[in-house]
Amino acid sequence: EDGKTFFWAGKYADDMNSRETLDTQLNVFETFEPKLSEASKNADILFLANIQPDIQYEVRQQCANAKFVAMDSMDLWINIARDSLQRTIESVDGLLLNDGELKMLTGKPNLVQAAAEVRSWGPKVVIAKLGEYGAALFTEGGFFGLPAFPLHTVLDPTGAGDSFAGGFMGFIAAHHDEELDDALLRRAMAYGTAVASFNVEDFGTDRVSRLTAEEITERVSELARITHFEDSPIELGR
Amino acid sequence: EDGKTFFWAGKYADDMNSRETLDTQLNVFETFEPKLSEASKNADILFLANIQPDIQYEVRQQCANAKFVAMDSMDLWINIARDSLQRTIESVDGLLLNDGELKMLTGKPNLVQAAAEVRSWGPKVVIAKLGEYGAALFTEGGFFGLPAFPLHTVLDPTGAGDSFAGGFMGFIAAHHDEELDDALLRRAMAYGTAVASFNVEDFGTDRVSRLTAEEITERVSELARITHFEDSPIELGR
Numbered sequence: 001e002d003g004k005t006f007f008w009a010g011k012y013a014d015d016m017n018s019r020e021t022l023d024t025q026l027n028v029f030e031t032f033e034p035k036l037s038e039a040s041k042n043a044d045i046l047f048l049a050n051i052q053p054d055i056q057y058e059v060r061q062q063c064a065n066a067k068f069v070a071m072d073s074m075d076l077w078i079n080i081a082r083d084s085l086q087r088t089i090e091s092v093d094g095l096l097l098n099d100g101e102l103k104m105l106t107g108k109p110n111l112v113q114a115a116a117e118v119r120s121w122g123p124k125v126v127i128a129k130l131g132e133y134g135a136a137l138f139t140e141g142g143f144f145g146l147p148a149f150p151l152h153t154v155l156d157p158t159g160a161g162d163s164f165a166g167g168f169m170g171f172i173a174a175h176h177d178e179e180l181d182d183a184l185l186r187r188a189m190a191y192g193t194a195v196a197s198f199n200v201e202d203f204g205t206d207r208v209s210r211l212t213a214e215e216i217t218e219r220v221s222e223l224a225r226i227t228h229f230e231d232s233p234i235e236l237g238r
Numbered sequence: 239e240d241g242k243t244f245f246w247a248g249k250y251a252d253d254m255n256s257r258e259t260l261d262t263q264l265n266v267f268e269t270f271e272p273k274l275s276e277a278s279k280n281a282d283i284l285f286l287a288n289i290q291p292d293i294q295y296e297v298r299q300q301c302a303n304a305k306f307v308a309m310d311s312m313d314l315w316i317n318i319a320r321d322s323l324q325r326t327i328e329s330v331d332g333l334l335l336n337d338g339e340l341k342m343l344t345g346k347p348n349l350v351q352a353a354a355e356v357r358s359w360g361p362k363v364v365i366a367k368l369g370e371y372g373a374a375l376f377t378e379g380g381f382f383g384l385p386a387f388p389l390h391t392v393l394d395p396t397g398a399g400d401s402f403a404g405g406f407m408g409f410i411a412a413h414h415d416e417e418l419d420d421a422l423l424r425r426a427m428a429y430g431t432a433v434a435s436f437n438v439e440d441f442g443t444d445r446v447s448r449l450t451a452e453e454i455t456e457r458v459s460e461l462a463r464i465t466h467f468e469d470s471p472i473e474l475g476r
Contacts, residue, residue: 110370110389110390110391110392111370111388112388112389112390113390113391116390130371132348132349133368133371133372134371134383134385136385136388142464143388143464144464144465144467145372145385145386145388145464145465146385146465146467147372147374147383147384147385148383150349150350150374150381150383151348151350152348152350152351153348153351154348183467183468186466186467186468187467187468187469187470189467190467190469220469221469223469224467224469225380226380226381226382226383227382227383227384227465227466227467228424228465228466229382229384229421229424229425229427229428229462229465230421230424230425231425231428231458231459231461231462232425
């Protein structure tokens with residue numbers, strides 16, 4: 001911890017699905033005022049990773065022409081910067097959040113109600129990250145659910161959410177000239193899920209740094225196979 | 239509680255996804271020796287609902303010719319009748335269990351390892367019930383994951399597992415003359431999920447007793463829609 005970067009210390013429960021924040025040191029970010037380059041200001045696709053929400057808001061304002069802006073956050077900001085967080089959420093197109101944090105943020109008892117509440121604030125896209133259970137997408141078009149990729153061993157869930165966001169936003173950026181409809185968002189969910197699954201197979205960023213495009217598309221195909229069933233009509237009660 | 243039936247009292251956590259057993263009264267079932275009719279003994283498809291595992295085993299032995307036998311269980315029997323439970327599991331084709339109970343039963347840290355362990359005992363089919371997160375199927379052919387049907391309001395999760403089992407086994411029974419392959423099992427998972435979703439929308443058995451076949455097949459079609467994404471090849475990094 002060098003005093004210059006946002007620092008988060010926490011621990012995971014034995015099932016690696018729930019997280020407890022032990023310490024957060026904002027350090028230089030407490031007074032940080034982001035100034036983007038002209039090139040960055042012209043970004044088409046913007047992802048505001050988890051940080052103090054006023055900083056996210058400042059960056060978002062500097063990218064006025066972005067076609068799709070999404071953000072992440074965490075329980076800390078819900079607890080200590082609730083108004084700032086809501087203002088920032090109102091300014092973006094998509095919110096990615098853990099399911100527990102979505103319920104905490106909205107005070108709603110389940111994801112369907114929590115996502116509807118967030119969508120009423122502005123974001124057209126809400127993604128609930130469900131840890132080992134996968135992820136869920138809520139849009140005007142409805143609901144899309146995708147299980148996590150089944151892994152024999154999960155070594156380190158740290159960064160699963162960030163790598164999901166990377167795969168998700170990377171897919172959207174790679175298709176920025178196409179219409180951002182539900183079909184594209186669903187495919188982006190699959191790419192996020194695939195990238196996250198590689199991330200948790202190893203400690204740190206080792207596995208992801210060695211990752212090839214072929215490995216990702218192969219895992220996306222596997223996700224399509226393991227979620228498919230035939231909806232052929234049946235005769236009940238024969 | 240009339241002293242004549244198996245009695246379970248418990249409570250659900252606020253998120254309606256975890257259950258705590260407060261009291262279990264076996265009553266007459268402690269000394270019950272099931273004697274099946276000849277018609278019942280010839281059952282093709284048999285489901286052993288949650289009860290003391292020696293009773294399940296006795297019933298299973300009387301249905302020697304059943305083509306597919308599945309069972310449910312619960313944490314109580316893992317704790318107080320572990321050997322009986324394992325003997326019964328070894329005698330069936332399919333095990334349905336909550337994910338936490340699957341980990342408890344096998345001592346494995348995740349569902350992939352827990353399901354592989356149970357499959358090494360005999361059952362070719364293992365289903366992990368994931369509450370609000372859906373259900374997962376493990377077979378020799380691999381993994382299938384299905385989210386729960388998204389509901390605005392969950393009134394009462396009591397019986398969700400039993401109604402899932404009813405829809406799942408009912409679909410298999412309705413197709414008992416077909417090969418019980420992964421495609422059929424996946425469709426059965428969707429029917430179980432659909433029936434369970436109706437069950438939790440209301441208290442008790444009211445909603446399920448009014449259920450029509452058309453409502454179930456419509457919800458299965460909806461499940462197919464909300465889990466589908468196009469796996470079309472993409473060019474990464476363009």
